[in-house]
Amino acid sequence: MNIKVLSRILDQKINALNVLVEIRIKDYLSIASQIIHNNELQRKKVRSSKSVYSLLRNDLKQGCTIPPVFLAVRKEAVGTKGKVSKLETTTDSEIIKYIEEKKLLILDGLQRTYQLIELEQELKKDKDIETLRAFLERNIRAEIFIGINKIGILYRMLTLNTGQTPMSVRHQIEILYQDYLGENKIPGIEILREVEGGRALKPGKYKFNEIVDGFQSYLEKDELAIDRASLLEDVKSLEKLSKVGQKKDLFQDFVVGYHSFIVKVGQTGKNWALDEDDEEFHESVPQPFATDISSIFMRGQVLTGFGAALGSLEDLNQIKDLSTIPTVLNKLKLGGNEDETFKLILMNLETIRKSSKKIGNSQRRYFYFFFKSLFNSSGDSHLNIKKSIEKAFQNYKVEFL
Structure with missing residues (x-):
């Protein structure tokens, strides 16, 4: 996988390591379909042909950048690394391994992820090979919270989604x-x-x-x-x-x-x-x-x-x-x-x-x-x-x- 770790900051509010990565769309899509259902707290897919998401797919064809998706690696998945004192010592190779092994859930960016998946399917159906190739080779950014627990997941989802209707x-x-x-x-x-x-x-x-x-x-x-x-x-x-x-x-x-x-x-x-x-x-x-x-x-x-x-x-x-x-x-x-x-x-x-x-x-x-x-x-x-x-x-x- 083509993944590049750009920076890392310890989130002291929720005791998790925040990592900014750059990942090729092709590689993100190889794991996306398997992680979209990992987060039981997430909203369902928004279905509306008149929504902004149909416009987003058209923009993506033309190389439009999108905001980072926010992902998480649960505390249970990192084992002994879950202690705050050890999170900062997490290596780039360990971070990439968490991604490759699909130990992820989506905190924010579920709808963007659905649109990336749909656009790939759309381009394959239309047999637009050149646009598909260019699309898959582009990079997107993702912020990953490593070692986050359930309360941290809820808290981060609430603060990341204040513009949406939150669950009670x-x-x-x-x-x-x-x-x-x-x-x-x-x-x-x-x-x-x-x-x-x-x-x-x-x-x-x-x-x-x-x-x-x-x-x-x-x-x-x-x-x-x-x-x-x-x-x-x-x-x-x-x-x-x-x-x-x-x-x-x-x-x-x-x-x-x-x-x-x-x-x-x-x-x-x-x-x-x-x-x-x-x-x-x-x-x-x-x-x-x-x-x-x-x-x-x-x-x-x-x-x-x-x-x-x-x-x-x-x-x-x-x-x-x-x-x-x-x-x-x-x-x-x-x-x-x-x-x-x-x-x-x-x-x-x-x-x-x-x-x-x-x-x-x-x-x-x-x-x-x-x-x-x-x-x-x-x-x-x-x-x-x-x-x-x-x-x-x-x-x-x-x-x-």
């Missing part, structure tokens, strides 16, 4: 953390796809879509984050992932923190369940939000409130970080008897059901207040379940009632 943060998180689907990817925890789990979940088994919603709420410090789609919010969320997520697995810490709460609140509340024969309670609460501790707290509304509250408290330095939650929960206490405490939260949620126009959003807000009170280390309801239930409803009434 929620979709990005789903793709980024889909490897956690299944049993014991996180010890003692099973994360299920929607089709795998109905409502009959239990502590240790959680829905992936609800975990993703909660994690997004944590990143954006907003229990209603799932209703928003803003490029600015995307950038802020990816900023947090790129800053912290390079050093630790925020997603796993989030899941473990939530699971620890579910287990601990069940133990503290002695696995309380509502008495079906309690006629007085059922008269005042005819449609209870849940009937036992697990079904109270294993809901999507709870997860988004949990995530948003922890994200806010982290910014206020009221909690150190997500990884401390399991240890902090060792001091969790009920603050009253089981029946009184959990009936209280169901009565609060019944009031919300009767008074709210958007019940789901109101429930998310209530649980945001609950977890913010529960984990606020400087508050008088810190790690006290009953006091946090009372405090949450006080805050909710001030805001909504």
Whole structure:
């Protein structure tokens, strides 16, 4: 292959080596058709005969230059070279080998790549041998990020494609953390796809879509984050992932923190369940939000409130970080008897059901207040379940009632 390494710079933001290369179109096309599907985050091919891409093909016939394509070599593909301290020692021959072995994915330039492929096919079909030969012998430039991880890929794609309609943060998180689907990817925890789990979940088994919603709420410090789609919010969320997520697995810490709460609140509340024969309670609460501790707290509304509250408290330095939650929960206490405490939260949620126009959003807000009170280390309801239930409803009434 005719490949020339022109320059290299260490990208300290994403801990990857950025290399500028010059490659003959003929050589790029020999690998392009095999790498266009390597990046599961990429957009699909744009199909429009009236688009600028048809003009691009005509320009390419005449020797027009195009902007560099941006490629990546995953961290897993470089082995021990993936350490930042070693990336700068990557040799030209190693870089060329990564290209020749097709250990690449396309970060930006997918549509240009499709047009290069289509133009080659078009010229072959028309038997325009002279134009085809000249086209294939020309050079294009490519920037290659070597040793990049998944978060770096998402971050670079977002910043390279700000002029396009980006995929939502929620979709990005789903793709980024889909490897956690299944049993014991996180010890003692099973994360299920929607089709795998109905409502009959239990502590240790959680829905992936609800975990993703909660994690997004944590990143954006907003229990209603799932209703928003803003490029600015995307950038802020990816900023947090790129800053912290390079050093630790925020997603796993989030899941473990939530699971620890579910287990601990069940133990503290002695696995309380509502008495079906309690006629007085059922008269005042005819449609209870849940009937036992697990079904109270294993809901999507709870997860988004949990995530948003922890994200806010982290910014206020009221909690150190997500990884401390399991240890902090060792001091969790009920603050009253089981029946009184959990009936209280169901009565609060019944009031919300009767008074709210958007019940789901109101429930998310209530649980945001609950977890913010529960984990606020400087508050008088810190790690006290009953006091946090009372405090949450006080805050909710001030805001909504």
